[in-house]
Amino acid sequence: MTTLVTGAAGFIGTHVVQHLLDTGRDVVATDLVPADDATGLRGVIDDPRLTYVPGDLAGQLDALLPHVEQVWHLAANTDIPAGATDTGVDVRSTTGLTHQLLEALRRHPGRDLVLTSTSAVYGERTGSASETSGPLLPRSLYGAGKLAAEGLTSAYCATFGLRARIFRLGNVLGGGMRRGIVLDFLRKLGEDPRTLHVLGDGEQRKSYVLVDDVVAGMRHVTETTSGPEHPACDVYNLAAGGSVSTREVARLVAAELGLDGVDVVAEQGGLSWPGDQPVVELVVDKARATGWAPTCTAPGSVSESARRLLAEQAVTA
Structure with a gap:
């Protein structure tokens, strides 16, 4: 099988490409950046089973889709506060961009879609969120954009006979990250190992998950629910289960640096930025029912991510 991966040079995208190659697939990878700048793909860029196509996705779809059987769509804005x-x-x-892809899939039918979405679609909640939780009232424009992409995908499946699996991801962590809380804390503690300033009140809780578990989960669920007895379009949460507070993330990252007694200082009350969610805790029972299970807990995902990022820093130092 040949798979098209959009947003392939991004954090999750690079892991998707590697995983699909490891499972024997041919991959056509697209991203805006030229191959020389796709640093996360350097280990596989010369693999003969990988074709990397830089440039604007929309103008390439009609040329690319006839040569693939499946599309993993990750290309999107990933800077959540930027929408403000x-x-x-x-x-x-x-x-x-999702609409342009769906239009192209309508012109080239028979290619299943894997769409990455986000826990941000759930908005502000006092408890955990499952796929049937509602109403869906995102707090950020990022979450609203993802929810709109979900709605378009569902409508195209119902109207034009497409098939899609939508994955609402928790806060994904791992090696190769270029932004995010773990990398931010590592940098800050490297500058000041005694005091760590955090955004918000430090009590925000997120559903952290290791990128390996996310990628394996998307592939497993897609493969095990591909038959005609399953809905044409369906949505799944993917996370490690449970949640971790910002203060606990600080403690876990400090522990990986061998630091104890770090003073965590909340710079402001409330949320980290306009549109942030105070609590995100995803229920993943639906994905587990397909036979998938995360290999790492939410706290373990934080610690493992810190270890990988530290190892990368040691290599590049």
């Missing part, structure tokens, strides 16, 4: 200053970025880079 550029209110069109999620419309252009997430919802609009």
Whole structure:
């Protein structure tokens, strides 16, 4: 099978490409950046089973889709706070791009879609969120853009006979990250090992999950629910289960640095940025029912991510 991966040079995208190659697939990978700048793919860029196509995705779809059997769509805006200053970025880079892909899939039928979404679609909740939780009222424009992409995908499946699996991901961690809480804390503690300033009140809780578990989960669920007895379009949460507070993330990262007694200082009350969710805790029973299970707990995902990032820093130092 040949699979098209969009957003292939991003954090999750690079792991998807590696995983699919490891499982014997041929991969056509696309991203805006040229191959020389796709640093996360350097280990596989010369693999003969990988074709890397840089440039704007929308203009390439009609040429690429006839040569693939499946599409993993990860290309989107990934800077969540950015929508507060550029209110069109999620419309252009997430919802609009997904619409262009769906139109191309309508012109080239028979290719299943794997769509990455986010826990941000659930908005503010006092408890855990399952796939049937509602109403869905995102707090961020990022979450709104992802939810709109989900809605378009569902409608195209019902109207034009497409098939899709939508995955609402927790906060994904691992090696190769270029932003995020674990990398931020490692950098700050490297500068000041005694005091760590955090955004918000430090009590925000997120559903952290290791990128390996996310990628394996998407492939497993997609493969085990591909038969005609399953819905044409369906949605699954993917996370490690449970949640971890910002203060606990700080403790776990400090422990990987061999630090004890770090003073965690909350710089402000409330949320980290406009649109942030105070609590995210995903229920993953539906994905587990297919036979998938995460290999790492939420706290373990934080610790393992810190270890991998530290190892990468040691290699590049």
